[in-house]
Amino acid sequence: MSTPARRRLMRDFKRLQEDPPTGVSGAPTDNNIMIWNAVIFGPHDTPFEDGTFKLTIEFTEEYPNKPPTVRFVSHMFHPNVYADGGICLDILQNRWSPTYDVSAILTSIQSLLSDPNPNSPANSMAAQLYKENRREYEKRVKACVEQSFID
Amino acid sequence: MADENDNERMDDNQKSDKMFTLKKWNAVAMWSWDVECDTCAICRVQVMDACLRCQAESKKDSYGKQDCVVVWGECNHSFHYCCMSLWVKQNNRCPLCQQEWSIQRMGK
Ligand SMILES: [Zn+2]
Ligand SMILES: [Zn+2]
Ligand SMILES: [Zn+2]
Numbered sequence: 090m091s092t093p094a095r096r097r098l099m100r101d102f103k104r105l106q107e108d109p110p111t112g113v114s115g116a117p118t119d120n121n122i123m124i125w126n127a128v129i130f131g132p133h134d135t136p137f138e139d140g141t142f143k144l145t146i147e148f149t150e151e152y153p154n155k156p157p158t159v160r161f162v163s164h165m166f167h168p169n170v171y172a173d174g175g176i177c178l179d180i181l182q183n184r185w186s187p188t189y190d191v192s193a194i195l196t197s198i199q200s201l202l203s204d205p206n207p208n209s210p211a212n213s214m215a216a217q218l219y220k221e222n223r224r225e226y227e228k229r230v231k232a233c234v235e236q237s238f239i240d
Numbered sequence: 241m242a243d244e245n246d247n248e249r250m251d252d253n254q255k256s257d258k259m260f261t262l263k264k265w266n267a268v269a270m271w272s273w274d275v276e277c278d279t280c281a282i283c284r285v286q287v288m289d290a291c292l293r294c295q296a297e298s299k300k301d302s303y304g305k306q307d308c309v310v311v312w313g314e315c316n317h318s319f320h321y322c323c324m325s326l327w328v329k330q331n332n333r334c335p336l337c338q339q340e341w342s343i344q345r346m347g348k
Contacts, residue, residue: 093283093293100284100292153282154326186335187327188281 094152098122101191113195115146123148127195131234132203136227140234144174144198146191156185159194163237166229168205168216176201177211281336282323288348291320312344321346 098117105115115127125146131137143162149155159181161174169177180189180197189197210216218226279285283292290308311321317336324341332341 091296093291093296096292096296097283104284154330187323188335190284 092150094148094150095122097153098148098191104190105192108192110192110196113192113199115144115191115195123150125191127191129195129199129202132199135203136230137202137234140237142202142237143240144195146194153187153189156181156189157194159198163240164233166212166215166226166233167202168207168210168212168219169201170215171211175211177209280318280320280323282319282327285320287318287320291322293322294320309346309348311346313339314342314344315339316344 099122102117102122112130112132113127115125118124118126125148127144127146129142129144131140131142141163142165144159145162146157146159148157159176161170161176163174165174171177176198178197178201180186181194205216205219207216207219215226215229218229278287280287280291285292285295287310289295294308309321310318311324312318313334315334315337317334319335327335328341333339334341
C-alpha cells in the first residue's frame with residue numbers, strides 16, 4: 090500500500106541521494122520507509138567536529154503535515170538535546186512547515202550543533218556550561234565525539 | 241495587489257500569539273522564487289500534475305476528471321489545493337513565507 094506519506098518519503102530519499110547535503114546522510118530502514126536511520130557529522134570548527142552522531146527519524150501517516158520524531162541514538166551533550174536523545178528544535182515542533190523534507194531536517198539539526206540555543210535548554214547542565222564555562226562544555230562534548238566512534 | 245487586504249491581515253496577526261507581527265507585506269518580493277514555483281513544495285509534485293494524495297487514491301471526481309486544482313495565495317506561492325487545504329486546518333499561514341494565507345485564485 091502506498092500512502093501519500095510514503096510516496097513523499099520516497100521523494101525525500103531520492104532528493105537526498107541526488108542532491109546530498111554535506112555532512113549528513115540518511116536512509117529508510119530495510120523494511121519500513123516510515124523509520125529512517127541517519128548520521129550527522131559534527132560540523133567543522135565546533136567541538137562536535139569529527140563526531141559521527143546517529144539518529145532515528147520516525148514518521149507518521151500525517152507527514153508532511155506533522156513533523157517526524159527525531160532522536161539521537163548516539164549519546165549527546167548539547168543544550169538542546171534531552172537525556173533520551175530527543176531534540177528541542179522549533180522547526181520540529183511549533184515552527185514545522187510541510188515544505189520541509191528529510192534533507193532540511195538533518196541540515197537544521199546539524200546547524201543546531203554549531204549554534205545551540207541555551208535559552209530553551211533540554212539539558213540544563215549543558216546549557217549552563219555553554220554559557221558560563223565554555224572550556225568544560227567543550228571537554229564534555231569531545232567526550233561524546235569519542236564515544237560516537239565506538240557506538 | 242494585496243493592499244486592500246492589509247488591514248484585515250493585521251487584525252488576524254494581532255489575534256495570533258506569534259513571535260513577530262507582519263506590519264506590511266510587499267507581494268513583489270517573492271518573484272525571485274518563481275523559477276521553482278511549478279512544484280508544490282508540500283508534496284513535491286508539479287502543480288500541473290495531480291498531488292501525491294490524489295495519485296495514491298487515483299481519485300477522480302464524478303465527471304471522471306482529476307479535480308486536483310492549483311491554488312495561488314496573495315503571496316504568489318502556489319500549491320495543490322488538496323495539499324494546502326490539509327495544512328491550513330493546522331496553521332493558516334503560507335508554509336513557504338509564513339504570511340497569513342489568503343487565496344488569490346484557484347484553477348489549473
Ligand atoms: Zn501538492
Ligand atoms: Zn490532489
Ligand atoms: Zn507564501
